[in-house]
Structures are given as C-alpha cells and as structure tokens.
Amino acid sequence: xxxxxxxxxxxxxxxxxxxxxxxxxxxxxxxxxxxxxDKVDNGTLxxxxxxxxxNISGDQFQVIIxxxxxxxxxxxxxxxxxxxxSPEKKETKSDNKKNVILKIFETIAGVFxxxxxxxxxxxxxxxxxxxxxxxxxxxxxxxxxxxxxxIGDGVFHYLPLLIAVSAARKFGSNPFVAIALGTALMYPxxxxxxxxxxxxxxxxIPVTAVSYASSVIPILLAVWLMxxxxxxxDRVIPAALKxxxxxxxxxxxxxxxxxxxxxxxxxFVGNGxxxxxxxxxxxxxxxxxxxxxxxxxxxxxxxxxYALVPIILSNIATLGFDKFLPLTYISNMGQAGATLGVFFxxxxxxxxxxxxxxxxxxxxxVTEPAMYGVNMKYKKPFAAAMIGSAVGGGxxxxxxxxxxxxxxxxxxxxxxxLIGQTFWYSLIGMILAFVVxxxxxxxxxxxxxxxxxxxLAQFSPGASSTPAAAPSNEAAVNVxxxxxxxxxxxxxAVAPMTGKxxxxxxxxxxxxxxxxxxxxxxxxxxxxxxxSPVTGTVMNVFKTKHAIVVRSDNGMELxxxxxxxxxxxxxxxxxxxxxxxxxxxxxxxxxxxxxxxxAKEYDITTAMVVTNTADYKDIQPVNxxxxxxxxxxxxxxx
Numbered sequence: 036x037x038x039x040x041x042x043x044x045x046x047x048x049x050x051x052x053x054x055x056x057x058x059x060x061x062x063x064x065x066x067x068x069x070x071x072x073d074k075v076d077n078g079t080l081x082x083x084x085x086x087x088x089x090n091i092s093g094d095q096f097q098v099i100i101x102x103x104x105x106x107x108x109x110x111x112x113x114x115x116x117x118x119x120x121s122p123e124k125k126e127t128k129s130d131n132k133k134n135v136i137l138k139i140f141e142t143i144a145g146v147f148x149x150x151x152x153x154x155x156x157x158x159x160x161x162x163x164x165x166x167x168x169x170x171x172x173x174x175x176x177x178x179x180x181x182x183x184x185x186i187g188d189g190v191f192h193y194l195p196l197l198i199a200v201s202a203a204r205k206f207g208s209n210p211f212v213a214i215a216l217g218t219a220l221m222y223p224x225x226x227x228x229x230x231x232x233x234x235x236x237x238x239x240i241p242v243t244a245v246s247y248a249s250s251v252i253p254i255l256l257a258v259w260l261m262x263x264x265x266x267x268x269d270r271v272i273p274a275a276l277k278x279x280x281x282x283x284x285x286x287x288x289x290x291x292x293x294x295x296x297x298x299x300x301x302x303f304v305g306n307g308x309x310x311x312x313x314x315x316x317x318x319x320x321x322x323x324x325x326x327x328x329x330x331x332x333x334x335x336x337x338x339x340x341y342a343l344v345p346i347i348l349s350n351i352a353t354l355g356f357d358k359f360l361p362l363t364y365i366s367n368m369g370q371a372g373a374t375l376g377v378f379f380x381x382x383x384x385x386x387x388x389x390x391x392x393x394x395x396x397x398x399x400x401v402t403e404p405a406m407y408g409v410n411m412k413y414k415k416p417f418a419a420a421m422i423g424s425a426v427g428g429g430x431x432x433x434x435x436x437x438x439x440x441x442x443x444x445x446x447x448x449x450x451x452x453l454i455g456q457t458f459w460y461s462l463i464g465m466i467l468a469f470v471v472x473x474x475x476x477x478x479x480x481x482x483x484x485x486x487x488x489x490x491l492a493q494f495s496p497g498a499s500s501t502p503a504a505a506p507s508n509e510a511a512v513n514v515x516x517x518x519x520x521x522x523x524x525x526x527x528a529v530a531p532m533t534g535k536x537x538x539x540x541x542x543x544x545x546x547x548x549x550x551x552x553x554x555x556x557x558x559x560x561x562x563x564x565x566x567s568p569v570t571g572t573v574m575n576v577f578k579t580k581h582a583i584v585v586r587s588d589n590g591m592e593l594x595x596x597x598x599x600x601x602x603x604x605x606x607x608x609x610x611x612x613x614x615x616x617x618x619x620x621x622x623x624x625x626x627x628x629x630x631x632x633x634a635k636e637y638d639i640t641t642a643m644v645v646t647n648t649a650d651y652k653d654i655q656p657v658n659x660x661x662x663x664x665x666x667x668x669x670x671x672x673x
Contacts, residue, residue, distance in 0.1 A: 038085075038103065038106045038107050038109075038110040039110045039114070041083060041084070041085045041086075041107050041110070042107050042108075042110040042111035042114070043114070044079075044083055045065065045080065045083065045086070045098055045107070045111070046111065046115070047076075047079075048075065048076045048077075048079045048080045048083075049067055049069060049074070049075050049076075049080070049096065049098075050069065050070075050071065050074030050075060050076075052115055053070075054069050054070050054071060054074050055067060055068070055069060055070075056068040056069065056070060057205075058108070058111065058112075059108075059145065059149050060100075060104045060105065060107075060108040060149075064090075064097045064098060064099050064100065064104060065097065065098040065100060065104060065107065065108060065111075066095055066096075066097050066145065067095065067096040067097070067098070068095060068096075068145075069096050072091065072096055075089075075096060077089055080098060085100055085103055085107065086098060086099065086100065087099040087100065095145075142205065143255070145205050146198060146201045146202045146205050146255065147198075147201070149201050149204075150197050150198070150201050153190055153197060154190060154191075154194075154197075154348075154441055156190075157186065157187040157188075157189070157190035157191060160183060160186055160187040161184070161187035161188070161440040161451075163451050164180065164183055164184060164187065165439065165440075165451065165454050165455070166451050166454050168180075169454065187440075191249050191348070191351075192248050192249055193221065193248075194249050194250070194251065194348065195217045195220065195221060195247055195248075195249075195250055195251075195253070195254040196214055196217045196218065196221070198217075198251065198254045198255055198258070199213040199214050199216060199217040199254055199258055200213060200214060202254070202255055202258035202259065203258055203261075203262070206258060206259055206261075206262035207262055207266075208258065208261055208262035208265050208266070209265065209282065212261070212265065212282045212285055212286065213258045213261065215282070215286055216254075216257060216258065216261060216286060216289055216290060216293065217247075217254055219286070219290045220247040220253075220254070220257075220290070220293065220294070220298070221247050221248060226246070226247075226248070229242070229244045229245065229246070230244065230246065232244075237291050237294065237295060238291075240291075240295055241295075242294045242295055243294075243295075243298065243299040245294075245298045245299055247298065249348070250349075251348055251349055252349075253293065253297060253298045253300075256297050256300065257289060257292075257293040257297045257298070260289065260292070260297065261285060261289045264285055264288050264289060265281060265285045268280070268281050268284045268285055269281050272284075316358040316359060316432060319432070320432055320433050321429045321432065321433040322429075323432055324362070324425075324428035324429040324430065324431055324432030324433060324464075325425045325426075325428060325429035326425075327359075327362050327428060327432075328362050328365055328366065328369075328424045328425045328426075328427060328428015328429060328431075328432075328468070329421045329422070329424055329425030329428065330421075331362050331363060331365070331366035331424055331428070332366055332369070332370065332406065332417070332420060332421055332424065333421075346359070347359060347360055347438075347441055348441060351438075351439070351440060351441060355439065356437035356438065356439050356455070357437065357438050357441075358432065358435070358436065358437055358438075360438035360441065360452065361431050361436045361437065361438050361453060361461045361464065362424075362428050362431070362432075364438075364446070364449060364453070364461065364465055365424055365427040365428050365431060365461075365464050365465050365468045366402075366420075366424045366428075366468070367397055367398075367400060367402050367446050368397075368398070368423070368424075368427065368465040368466070368468040368469040368472070369419075369420040369421065369422075369423035369424035369427065369468040369469065369471075369472040370397045370402045370405045370406050370410060370420045370424075370472070371394045371395075371397035371398045371402075371405060371446075371469055371472070372394075372419075372420070372423050372468060372469035372470060372471065372472030372473035372474075372476065373405075373410050373416040373417065373419040373420035373423065373472040373473065373475070373476040374390050374391075374393050374394040374397060374405040374409045374410060374416065374420075374476070375390070375391070375394040375469075375472075375473045375476070376416060376419060376472065376473045376474070376475070376476025376477040376478075376479075377390040377409050377410070377413065377416050377476060377481060378390035378391045378394060379473075379476075379477050380476070380477055380480050380481055381481065382647070382649050382650065383646070383647065383649060384551075384553060384648050384649045385551050385552055385553070387649070388551070389409060390409050393405040393409055397446065398446055398447050398469075399446045399447060399448060400446025400447070400448055400449060406420075410476075413481040413482065415476070415479035415480065415481060416476040416479065416481065418475075418479065419472050419473075419475035419476035419478075419479055420472045420476070422471060422472065422475050423467070423468040423469065423470070423471035423472025423473075423475060424468050424472070426467050426468060426471045427464040427465060427466075427467040427468030427469075427471070428464065428468070430460070430463060430464045430467055431460055431461055431463075431464030434457065434460040435457055435460070436453075436457045436460040436461040436464060437453075437455060437456075437457045437461075438452045438453050438461070439452060439453070439454065439455045440452045450462070524589045524673055525589075525670070525671060525672050525673050526569070526587055526589050526590070526591040526651075526670075526671040526673075527667055527669065527670050527671070528568040528569050528587075528591065528593060528643070528667075528668060528669040528671075529568050529569075529621055529622070529664070529665050529666060529667055529668060530558065530568065530658075530662045530663065530664050530665060530666045530667075530668045531558070531565050531566050531567065531568040531595055531625070531641075531643060531664060532558050532560045532562065532564060532565050532566070532641065532664050533560065533561055533562045533564075533662070533663045533664050534558050534559050534560040534561040534562065534661075534662065535558065535559045535561075535660060535661055535662065536556055536557070536558055536656065536658060536659045536660060536661075536662045536668055537556070537557050537558070537559065537640075537659060538556070538557070538656065538659065539554065539555050539556055539557050539642060539644065539656070541557065541640075542557045542599070542640055542642050543599060543638055543640065544599050544600075544642075547596070547642040547644060550644075550648075552594060552642075552644045552646060553594075553644040553645045553646045553647070553648035553654075554644065554645055554648045554654040555593075555642060555643050555644035555645050555654070555656070555669065556643055556656035556659075556668050556669050557640055557641060557642045557643065558640070558641045558643070558662075559639065559640055559641075560597075560630060560639060560641055561630075562630065562664075563627060563628045563629055563630035563631075563633075564624065564626070564627055564628075564664070565583070565595060565597060565624075565625045565626040565627075565628070565641075566621075566622050566623060566624050566625060566664050566665075567585055567619040567620065567621055567622065567623045567625055568585070568593060568595070568621065568643065568668075568669070569585060569587035569588075569591065569593065569621055570587060570588055570619065570620050570621050571585055571586050571587040571588045571591075571618075571619065572585070572586050572588075572616065572617070572618055572619070573585055573613045573614065573615055573616065573617040573618075573619060573625070574586050574592070574615060575615055576611055576613065576614055576615055577602075578606070579601075579602050579604065579605050579606045579609070580606045580609035580610070580611045580626060581596065581597050581598060581601040581602055581604065581606075581609055581628075582594065582595065582596040582597065582602075583595050583611075583613075583625055583626065584646070585619065585625075590647070590650070591645060591647070591651075591671055592645065592646045592647045593643055593644070593645060593646070594642075594643070594644050594646050595625075595641065595642070595643045596641065596642045596643075596644075597609070597626065597628060597633075597639070597641045598633055598637045598638060598639045598640065598641060599637060599638040599640060600637055600638075601633060601637050603637075604633070604636075604637075608628055608629040608632045608633050609626060609627075609628045610626065610627045610628070611625070611626055612624045612625060612626065612627065613625050621665075622664070622665055643668075643669070645669075645671060650673075651671045651672060651673060652672045652673065653671070653672040654669065654670070654671045654672070655669070655670055656668060656669055657669065657670055
C-alpha cells in the first residue's frame with residue numbers, strides 16, 4: 036500500500052472528511068481534531084500496514100505512523116487541502132466532554148508541533164556552533180560564525196512570527212494578518228520606544244514596556260483573541276468591503292490591545308509558569324528527577340510534552356538554559372534500553388529484528404516505534420523503561436543538568452543542545468537510563484507467546500485470531516524458562532496442498548520472501564484444499580480463514596498463509612474445517628477455498644513458514660517442483 040492509499044484509508048477510518056475539523060503532524064503522528072471520536076473505526080486503522088497504533092489525548096485522536104508520517108500527511112492534504120486548516124467549528128458531541136485543561140494543552144501542542152522542524156534545526160545549529168567554538172574549530176568573531184549564528188538566532192529572535200502563522204491556522208484566522216500583528220510588535224522603532232525607559236501611552240492609555248523578541252505567550256494570546264475579532268468584523272462588514280476593511284480594523288484593534296493588555300498579561304503568565312516549573316526542578320533535585328524522569332513516557336504518550344515547549348523556549352531565551360529538556364532525552368534512552376532488553380530475551384527472529392531496529396530508532400530520538408511497537412505491547416519492558424528513566428533523571432537533576440538550546444529530537448543527534456557546564460551529568464543520566472532500562476527489561480522478560488499472536492494479527496491486516504489453545508496433553512513439548520514451547524527433536528513437514536512447491540524467496544511479498552516471519556517453503560496450488568502438514572494442534576485460525584497456525588507434537592510451529600493480500604476477501608471463498616485447539620493428524624483437512632475465484636483477484640501463492648525458526652539450526656525445503664499433498668517438503672534440524 037502506497038502513501039496515497041494509506042492516507043485515503045486513514046481518512047475513511049476516522050469517519051471521512053466530514054468528521055475531520057483539522058489534522059497536522061508531529062515527528063511520528065497524525066494528530067486529528069475530529070467532530071466525533073465515536074465514529075472512528077479503530078480496528079481498521081490498526082490493521083493498516085503503515086499504522087503502528089493509535090492514541091487519544093483528551094479529544095485529540097492520534098494515528099502513529101513513524102518516520103513516514105510526513106509523506107502520509109502530504110498525500111492526505113494534497114487530495115484534501117482543507118484538512119490542514121482549522122475552520123471555525125460548531126460545538127460537537129465530543130467537545131462537550133473535553134476537559135478545559137486538556138483543551139488548553141492540546142491547543143498549545145497544536146500550535147507548536149508544526150513549528151518544530153524550524154526550531155529544532157536552528158537549535159541544532161546553535162549547539163554545533165557552541166561545540167565547534169569549544170573545540171577551537173571556529174572563532175566566535177569570524178564572519179562565517181556570525182552568518183551561521185544568524186540562522187540559529189534568527190528563528191528564536193523572530194519566534195513570535197512563526198507562532199503567529201501556526202496559531203492563525205490553529206484558530207482559523209488569516210495567517211498573514213497574524214504576521215502583520217507580530218511585525219508591528221517587533222518593529223525596530225517599536226522596540227526602541229518600549230525599551231527607552233520613558234513612559235509610553237496610546238491615546239492616553241499607558242503601555243507597559245515589554246520585549247517581544249523571543250517571546251511566546253503574548254503572541255499566542257494575541258492571535259487567539261484576534262481570531263474572534265477578525266471573525267466578528269468579517270460578519271458585520273459588507274462583502275464588497277471585506278478585503279480592505281476586515282484586515283485594517285482587525286489590526287487597528289489588536290495591535291493597541293496587545294500592547295496595552297495582552298502583552299503584559301502574557302509575559303506575566305509566561306513568567307509565572309516558567310517560575311513554577313523551574314522552582315520544582317531547582318528545589319526538587321533528585322526527587323523531582325526521579326518522579327518526572329519516570330513519568331516522562333506517560334507525558335509523551337499523551338502528547339502533552341509539546342505543551343511544555345513554550346516554557347522550554349522561554350527558559351532558554353531568558354535564563355540561557357532549561358532543566359526540563361534533559362529529562363526528555365533521558366526518557367528516550369530508557370525506551371531504547373528497554374527495547375534492547377527485549378532483543379536479548381526474544382526467541383522469535385522477527386521480534387528480535389523489530390526490537391533491535393526500534394531500539395536504534397529510539398536512540399536517534401524517535402521513540403514511538405519502540406514505545407508502541409514493542410515496550411507497551413509487552414508491558415514489562417515499558418515498566419523497565421520508566422525505571423531506567425527515573426534513575427537517569429534522578430542523577431541528572433541531582434547535579435543540575437541543563438540544556439542550552441532546543442535541538443534535535445531528544446536522541447543522540449540532539450546532544451549538541453546539552454553542551455555546556457553540565458554536559459557530562461546529562462550524558463551520564465542518559466547512559467544510566469539506557470543501561471538500567473536494558474537490564475531491567477532483560478530481567479523482567481516478556482511473554483513471547485502472547486506477543487507472537489499479536490504480531491501475526493498485525494502482519495495480516497484485517498485478520499483477527501481466535502485465542503490460542505494450550506497444547507494437548509498428548510503432545511509432549513518442552514518449555515523454556517518463560518513457559519514457551521520448545522522443539523524436542525528434528526522435524527519434518529509434508530505438503531499441505533497439491534500443486535508446485537517453490538522457494539520461499541520467490542513469494543511476491545517481502546514479509547515472506549525476505550524470511551521476516553521465518554524460513555519455509557511456498558506453493559502454487561492447483562487444488563483448493565489445505566491439509567495439515569504435521570501431526571499436532573491447531574493454534575490459531577484467522578477470522579478471515581485465509582491463514583492458520585499449527586504446532587507439531589515435537590514443537591515446530593507452522594504458519595500457512597493462503598495467497599497474497601487475500602485478507603481483503605474477509606473470508607469470502609474460504610471454509611474452515613477446524614478451530615483453535617483441534618488435534619490433527621498430518622493430512623487432515625484444515626481449509627477449503629475456491630481457487631478459481633480467488634485467483635481472479637489475487638496472487639494465490641501460499642507460504643508455509645516455521646515461525647520459531649530461531650529454535651532450529653537449519654531449515655531446508657525438499658522436493659521442490661510439482662508435488663501432491665502428503666509428500667515431504669520441509670526438514671528442520673534441532
């Protein structure tokens with residue numbers, strides 16, 4: 036499924052365009068504001084190939100995509116441009132349920148998430164420049180340094196303009212009028228006037244001296260109020276005069292109101308919030324680090340970490356550092372370490388591959404694949420990640436760790452933001468989180484058998500499996516220290532169908548062809564009948580009947596998947612003759628299917644893979660070519 040198809044399927048699953056107020060994306064998630072969350076088909080969403088999971092934060096519905104989220108988002112808004120706007124909306128069923136505090140946090144997150152690429156790029160450059168100067172690779176007085184510094188400093192100095200654009204989109208007002216409001220506040224003569232030390236008044240009303248450069252809250256409040264003023268003016272002005280008078284009246288009202296009231300109020304609110312959190316971080320030390328470090332993963336899950344961006348930016352602009360940001364880096368390391376622990380404990384080859392790759396992704400600053408794809412799925416690794424983050428956070432704040440710029444995405448690429456007097460404390464805190472998370476995850480272990488069933492369901496979009504039954508007492512199977520069955524001897528499997536046996540690598544599906552699910556053999560059937568390749572127990576029959584899992588008495592687990600993408604048939608043309616828990620002999624009928632009908636729409640190639648390949652030294656197909664059911668086709672050596 037390409038990005039355009041994925042985008043369209045997501046839109047359908049969230050209730051169609053008529054149910055979407057707006058959508059934007061952060062690093063890994065599509066963030067929807069929907070009219071009614073009850074219209075979402077969550078099951079369908081989770082079955083899409085590129086969807087890692089979903090999450091609800093307050094009333095914001097989030098679809099977790101991963102690194103491909105910008106491509107899916109671009110495909111979505113290319114076809115439906117209006118979706119990325121935030122039109123004025125009527126109160127909906129879900130709005131009535133929304134908590135006011137959560138709504139405020141979501142609004143702030145909605146404003147800042149689209150800006151993060153610019154902010155993090157500028158912060159990264161500032162961090163690298165600090166590193167180059169400290170290493171003696173560059174002098175702070177050179178023209179080259181000043182030009183590069185302008186790239187980083189310019190974004191933060193004119194931050195109110197970036198906020199004005201994003202906030203205007205969020206609140207449904209004209210972004211260019213919002214920019215005009217911001218430029219008036221930052222106009223050089225205005226800055227000179229407000230910083231002169233003399234009293235300033237507008238038609239006799241005193242104007243409080245406030246510096247708007249690098250500020251956050253004042254422009255956010257100003258654009259929010261402007262959205263109401265603009266819409267009211269637009270309603271009362273005749274259509275022929277709207278283009279001229281609506282922007283004019285809006286600015287004539289909003290610039291003075293901002294200078295007189297909103298600017299000072301926003302500065303007071305911003306300083307109060309920053310002061311409160313900074314007091315907690317400064318005075319709490321070890322305890323604050325343990326509590327906030329351990330809870331950071333929960334904060335990230337809700338997306339509320341974006342609501343702290345204004346405070347982080349304000350701290351960096353006014354104090355030159357921030358103590359909260361290092362905790363986000365430490366939390367990432369905890370998630371990465373816990374997923375690495377899963378890699379060490381897992382026996383399933385696919386799970387080991389997923390765990391290792393998502394651990395690396397988390398090290399690079401993108402934690403959602405590790406958090407949702409592995410750690411939360413198996414639960415114990417998630418607890419291990421929180422423990423690691425608590426240890427690392429406690430150490431870091433006990434020694435006053437600080438970040439000096441907002442750079443990167445919380446992983447190793449963002450280390451330049453920590454360069455300064457407390458760099459080593461931050462780095463040690465990150466290492467502690469990673470190591471403790473990995474150790475605790477390895478100690479806790481996982482229930483891999485449950486995870487395998489979930490992985491199979493994810494692999495086959497649209498399929499839901501019947502819970503696996505325990506092996507029959509007739510089947511003598513050893514178990515490892517985690518309670519998972521292990522093979523007791525070499526094993527063989529016979530052909531489950533009549534047709535042509537081919538190497539697995541010839542299957543036109545990378546999941547099977549690249550042996551991600553395990554080694555095995557494939558078939559091009561000539562008869563629409565599937566029989567058991569081994570004597571053992573049926574472990575799973577997928578709801579759509581196109582796939583089945585059988586475990587032999589000596590421990591070999593076989594997944595037989597009839598056709599490619601046949602899950603889309605939703606059981607049509609298939610008939611199951613067994614259920615989970617059924618004892619079968621080799622050659623017993625498992626499924627019947629209408630071969631001719633299926634072949635009209637789909638590739639009928641059928642894969643048979645050993646899902647516990649890692650338990651065997653070698654697995655090889657035999658008797659490739661024309662074959663009849665019952666002939667030996669696979670050997671596995673213990």
